[in-house]
Amino acid sequence: MSDLTYLSLKDVTLAYGKSVAVDRLSLDITRGELIALLGPSGCGKTTTMRAITGLMRPAAGRITLDGADITYLPANKRQVGLVFQSYALFPHLNVFENVAFGLRLKRLDGKTLDTRVDGGLDLVGLSHLTNRKPAELSGGQQQRVALARSLVMDPKVLLLDEPLSNLDARLRLEMRTELQRVQRESGVTMVFVTHDQSEALALADRIVVMKDGYIEQLGTPEDVYDRPSTRFVADFVGFENIFAVENGKLKTADGEVPLNPGAPIEGTVKGLAWRPSKVTLGSGSFSGIVKGSSFAGHAREYLLDSALGPIKAEQPVPHDAYAIGDRIAFDLAPEHAARLNRME
Numbered sequence: 001m002s003d004l005t006y007l008s009l010k011d012v013t014l015a016y017g018k019s020v021a022v023d024r025l026s027l028d029i030t031r032g033e034l035i036a037l038l039g040p041s042g043c044g045k046t047t048t049m050r051a052i053t054g055l056m057r058p059a060a061g062r063i064t065l066d067g068a069d070i071t072y073l074p075a076n077k078r079q080v081g082l083v084f085q086s087y088a089l090f091p092h093l094n095v096f097e098n099v100a101f102g103l104r105l106k107r108l109d110g111k112t113l114d115t116r117v118d119g120g121l122d123l124v125g126l127s128h129l130t131n132r133k134p135a136e137l138s139g140g141q142q143q144r145v146a147l148a149r150s151l152v153m154d155p156k157v158l159l160l161d162e163p164l165s166n167l168d169a170r171l172r173l174e175m176r177t178e179l180q181r182v183q184r185e186s187g188v189t190m191v192f193v194t195h196d197q198s199e200a201l202a203l204a205d206r207i208v209v210m211k212d213g214y215i216e217q218l219g220t221p222e223d224v225y226d227r228p229s230t231r232f233v234a235d236f237v238g239f240e241n242i243f244a245v246e247n248g249k250l251k252t253a254d255g256e257v258p259l260n261p262g263a264p265i266e267g268t269v270k271g272l273a274w275r276p277s278k279v280t281l282g283s284g285s286f287s288g289i290v291k292g293s294s295f296a297g298h299a300r301e302y303l304l305d306s307a308l309g310p311i312k313a314e315q316p317v318p319h320d321a322y323a324i325g326d327r328i329a330f331d332l333a334p335e336h337a338a339r340l341n342r343m344e
């Protein structure tokens with residue numbers, strides 16, 4: 001835990017009865033960071049959030065926030081806000097009263113309350129809709145009300161559980177930018193859960209990739225996208241050509257194949273992976289027969305049958321397309337590969 005750590009989970013184990021959902025998870029978050037918990041269904045994202053909010057007691061481990069141990073502190077004493085994917089707005093209250101709800105429970109005086117609510121609505125760009133009921137708002141606007149309602153409580157950390165998943169594709173993109181702006185302007189530390197890698201890459205300062213209750217990789221979007229460290233993460237972020245490395249060679253269905261120019265692969269690397277866009281087409285020491293070709297807007301994608309097995313490659317679009325059945329040379333340059341240290 002560094003001096004800059006604001007929220008820290010240390011060896012936190014979370015279980016439902018005897019079944020362990022999160023196993024000795026450690027994570028340090030700095031004040032003002034926007035962190036994404038990313039992973040497939042069932043990997044423990046929501047369970048981790050529950051422990052941070054105080055809705056679940058860890059079986060082991062410690063959680064600290066702003067210098068205080070909150071491991072066993074009741075949820076309502078933690079100053080941790082939560083925005084659900086379903087927003088959970090009160091349908092009979094207008095926008096102002098929905099945002100004011102928590103502050104009224106705190107018995108704030110009228111003027112302070114008005115100022116806080118107005119500030120919150122201003123931050124999310126809803127000052128003009130204070131009298132509307134939730135049913136009279138779009139999905140994106142409802143989402144903003146839910147955000148404002150949490151932010152006016154001045155949380156130390158705001159947790160968002162799949163915050164954009166109920167919005168259609170266009171709104172989702174708009175709300176990504178909006179969420180980033182609100183986070184920057186408010187300076188609130190945010191942790192959000194998503195199973196959508198593009199959302200995590202677009203929004204987060206750092207991404208925690210989870211699998212089966214463990215952290216697979218923790219890094220910046222660039223780290224995770226360009227330098228996945230395990231097969232699981234490489235696969236999750238769109239690497240297609242993934243090979244185990246044995247005896248300094250690529251392991252294929254037909255045996256071990258040295259990588260061009262034949263020198264052994266150095267280091268303790270367990271696997272190498274190439275994105276389709278990183279496969280060199282038209283030259284190189286390998287060759288493959290085009291089995292499939294499809295247009296993907298910015299690029300044309302090819303499936304090649306080669307001595308290494310199936311290879312997915314792509315080329316930017318204004319380029320003479322290869323035909324099905326063509327034999328083309330290709331190369332897998334080591335400098336364009338992600339180096340994987342775990343293959344299982």
Ligand SMILES: Nc1ncnc2c1ncn2[C@@H]1O[C@H](COP(=O)(O)OP(=O)(O)OP(=O)(O)O)[C@@H](O)[C@H]1O
Nearest residue numbers: 016019021039040041042043044045046047048195
């Ligand atoms: N109330 C519960 N009782 C028992 N097991 C549970 C309960 N809630 C979750 N689990 C189990 O704990 C593990 C982690 O679940 P969790 O909901 O944290 O995953 P998740 O990553 O948030 O998934 P999703 O993206 O589907 O919400 C899963 O194996 C799940 O089946």
